[in-house]
Amino acid sequence: xxxxxxxxxxxxxxxxxxxxxxxxxxxxxxxxxxxxxxxxxxxxxxxxxxxxxxxxxxxxxxxxxxxxxxxxxxxxxxxxxxxxxxxxxxxxxxxxxxxxxxxxxxxxxxxxxxxxxxxxxxxxxxxxxxxxxxxxxxxxxxxxxxxxxxxxxxxxxxxxxxxxxxxxxxxxxxxxxxxxxxxxxxxxxxxxxxxxxxxxxxxxxxxxxxxxxxxxxxxxxxxxxxxxxxxxxxxxxxxxxxxxxxxxxxxxxxxxxxxxxxxxxxxxxxxxxxxxxxxxxxxxxxxxxxxxxxxxxxxxxxxxxxxxxxxxxxxxxxxxxxxxxxxxxxxxxxxxxxxxxxxxxxxxxxxxxxxxxx
Amino acid sequence: xxxxxxxxxxxxxxxxxxxxxxxxxxxxxxxxxxxxxxxxxxxxxxxxxxxxxxxxxxxxxxxxxxxxxxxxxxxxxxxxxxxxxxxxxxxxxxxxxxxxxxxxxxxxxxxxxxxxxxxxxxxxxxxxxxxxxxxxxxxxxxxxxxxxxxxxxxxxxxxxxxxxxxxxxxxxxxxxxxxxxxxxxxxxxxxxxxxxxxxxxxxxxxxxxxxxxxxxxxxxxxxxxxxxxxxxxxxxxxxxxxxxxxxxxxxxxxxxxxxxx
Numbered sequence: 001x002x003x004x005x006x007x008x009x010x011x012x013x014x015x016x017x018x019x020x021x022x023x024x025x026x027x028x029x030x031x032x033x034x035x036x037x038x039x040x041x042x043x044x045x046x047x048x049x050x051x052x053x054x055x056x057x058x059x060x061x062x063x064x065x066x067x068x069x070x071x072x073x074x075x076x077x078x079x080x081x082x083x084x085x086x087x088x089x090x091x092x093x094x095x096x097x098x099x100x101x102x103x104x105x106x107x108x109x110x111x112x113x114x115x116x117x118x119x120x121x122x123x124x125x126x127x128x129x130x131x132x133x134x135x136x137x138x139x140x141x142x143x144x145x146x147x148x149x150x151x152x153x154x155x156x157x158x159x160x161x162x163x164x165x166x167x168x169x170x171x172x173x174x175x176x177x178x179x180x181x182x183x184x185x186x187x188x189x190x191x192x193x194x195x196x197x198x199x200x201x202x203x204x205x206x207x208x209x210x211x212x213x214x215x216x217x218x219x220x221x222x223x224x225x226x227x228x229x230x231x232x233x234x235x236x237x238x239x240x241x242x243x244x245x246x247x248x249x250x251x252x253x254x255x256x257x258x259x260x261x262x263x264x265x266x267x268x269x270x271x272x273x274x275x276x277x278x279x280x281x282x283x284x285x286x287x288x289x290x291x292x293x294x295x296x297x298x299x300x301x302x303x304x305x306x307x308x309x310x311x312x313x314x315x316x317x318x319x320x321x322x323x324x325x326x327x328x329x330x331x332x333x334x335x336x337x338x339x340x341x342x343x344x345x346x347x348x349x350x351x352x353x354x355x356x357x358x
Numbered sequence: 359x360x361x362x363x364x365x366x367x368x369x370x371x372x373x374x375x376x377x378x379x380x381x382x383x384x385x386x387x388x389x390x391x392x393x394x395x396x397x398x399x400x401x402x403x404x405x406x407x408x409x410x411x412x413x414x415x416x417x418x419x420x421x422x423x424x425x426x427x428x429x430x431x432x433x434x435x436x437x438x439x440x441x442x443x444x445x446x447x448x449x450x451x452x453x454x455x456x457x458x459x460x461x462x463x464x465x466x467x468x469x470x471x472x473x474x475x476x477x478x479x480x481x482x483x484x485x486x487x488x489x490x491x492x493x494x495x496x497x498x499x500x501x502x503x504x505x506x507x508x509x510x511x512x513x514x515x516x517x518x519x520x521x522x523x524x525x526x527x528x529x530x531x532x533x534x535x536x537x538x539x540x541x542x543x544x545x546x547x548x549x550x551x552x553x554x555x556x557x558x559x560x561x562x563x564x565x566x567x568x569x570x571x572x573x574x575x576x577x578x579x580x581x582x583x584x585x586x587x588x589x590x591x592x593x594x595x596x597x598x599x600x601x602x603x604x605x606x607x608x609x610x611x612x613x614x615x616x617x618x619x
Contacts, residue, residue, distance in 0.1 A: 047526070047530050048529070048530070049526050049529075049530075068529065068534070068535075069526070069529035069530045070529050070530070070531075070532045070533055070534050072530075073532075074530060075530055075531055076526070076527060076530040077527075078523045078526070078527060080521065080523055082521065082523040082524045082526070082527040084524060084528075084542060084546070085546070086545045086546055086548075095528065095531060095533070095541070096531030096532050096533075099531070099532050099533045099537055099541075100532055143527075143531065144531070147531055147532060149531075
């Protein structure tokens with residue numbers, strides 16, 4: 001669908017160099033990297049706002065490297081959303097259709113259709129300046145999708161939103177994808193966001209793409225220390241849901257059962273991706289009492305790294321890799337060393353289902 | 359919505375008094391001459407002038423030519439304003455300086471320059487078969503010369519205030535450069551463009567020096583004030599001035615009210 005080859009782009013003193021990046025039809029590709037990695041430059045080049053020095057961008061088999069943006073059928077949603085303040089929501093969404101000379105009734109039908117899906121029908125007559133952050137985001141997405149583009153480029157779409165709103169919008173994007181099915185390249189610095197939304201993630205650092213793969217694979221097998229550090233020890237676990245009980249689910253991971261916070265729509269038999277942070281994992285040397293709100297996993301200490309007043313432990317538990325951050329005090333008190341058998345303990349509320357597939 | 363703390367400075371008594379005192383001096387400085395003007399003209403003088411066909415037609419001509427000059431300045435100034443707002447290139451400072459030049463040179467000098475360049479026997483005039491001397495065209499040319507900087511500079515500020523992403527996104531959803539310019543850039547800069555047009559109009563109507571040199575006739579009100587001052591005396595000139603003042607005020611207030619809608 002989108003094929004990028006040996007792309008070199010200069011932006012001021014910064015140079016972007018992408019050897020290769022392919023995004024399949026209907027795929028949701030997340031480009032993840034820290035600020036200044038060149039993610040926005042990459043999107044702007046794909047959108048046609050920047051000219052590369054060399055290399056090729058092919059969309060649907062057509063070389064668009066030097067085509068103007070309007071001839072690419074790629075919708076760009078910039079970080080500031082760029083909604084037009086002199087227009088209503090309806091006018092914003094319908095702009096791309098009207099510009100194509102589409103019949104008035106057809107324009108109206110299409111705008112109504114997408115607004116229905118986006119649940120923004122009640123906002124159509126509003127000025128965009130009066131909308132909330134989440135509403136603006138939806139309008140920008142509707143404006144991008146209504147023209148049925150070959151792909152949508154999203155630049156940090158969730159970074160300016162309150163946490164709660166961002167969470168909702170994430171589920172919303174997945175829902176819309178199921179309903180409309182679009183190809184996307186989504187840029188973020190947040191590894192959880194990447195894991196939650198991305199079919200694949202492309203890790204970007206200093207203007208280069210260093211690793212591409214399924215989020216859980218990249219997280220488990222980072223090609224370099226730099227990539228690993230982007231995840232900040234984030235733990236992703238994938239398993240099958242064996243029990244749903246109100247807000248909690250039991251997930252089977254390689255034969256081990258973990259209780260985690262559920263997500264809307266989780267059903268028994270589905271696959272769940274669970275995120276966990278190292279600082280939420282406690283270490284016991286003797287087996288503690290197991291409860292339904294607490295997970296206990298027997299592990300072996302694989303590696304120990306001291307980080308100032310904290311100690312970072314790498315643990316394995318029958319093919320599962322965990323990490324834990326504990327204080328130097330408890331590290332010394334527990335007399336931990338490499339190869340020792342310990343019990344990793346974390347609350348059900350510390351493990352969160354971030355992604356679900358039926 | 360105005361927030362309470364907007365007015366924190368002016369709530370301090372000492373500050374308020376100081377600021378108001380200086381502000382009053384400025385207002386008085388501007389109003390006193392006008393008051394003298396109106397007093398010397400007198401009610402009868404004003405009534406008499408408004409009955410003068412010559413006076414009325416000169417005022418009308420001022421506004422006609424002013425509107426045309428301001429509109430031309432805006433229409434031809436917009437592309438230049440856009441380039442200056444969006445591009446950085448070598449010599450940009452020089453071009454910006456050239457645009458502001460009409461603001462600093464004496465307008466008699468501007469008039470002489472226009473007359474030399476565009477008279478009917480000059481190379482450009484004879485080529486196009488036109489001439490600025492003693493014609494409406496000359497009045498408009500002189501007015502445009504002095505009012506263009508306002509039209510260009512205000513439009514430029516308007517364009518500069520538009521985030522580039524607003525234009526880029528329009529391209530990405532399918533509009534070509536011309537469409538984006540007319541549907542996004544111009545409407546978003548419209549407020550500034552209109553203010554620029556108003557300022558250009560105001561400047562055009564008030565012009566004397568350049569017009570007198572290029573096209574004394576057809577006579578516009580500002581030139582007529584000068585003529586009456588030299589031939590009929592102070593009282594007649596004051597009468598015409600007052601009438602012109604009232605007209606200008608009405609037009610400006612009317613336009614601003616329209617604009618606010």
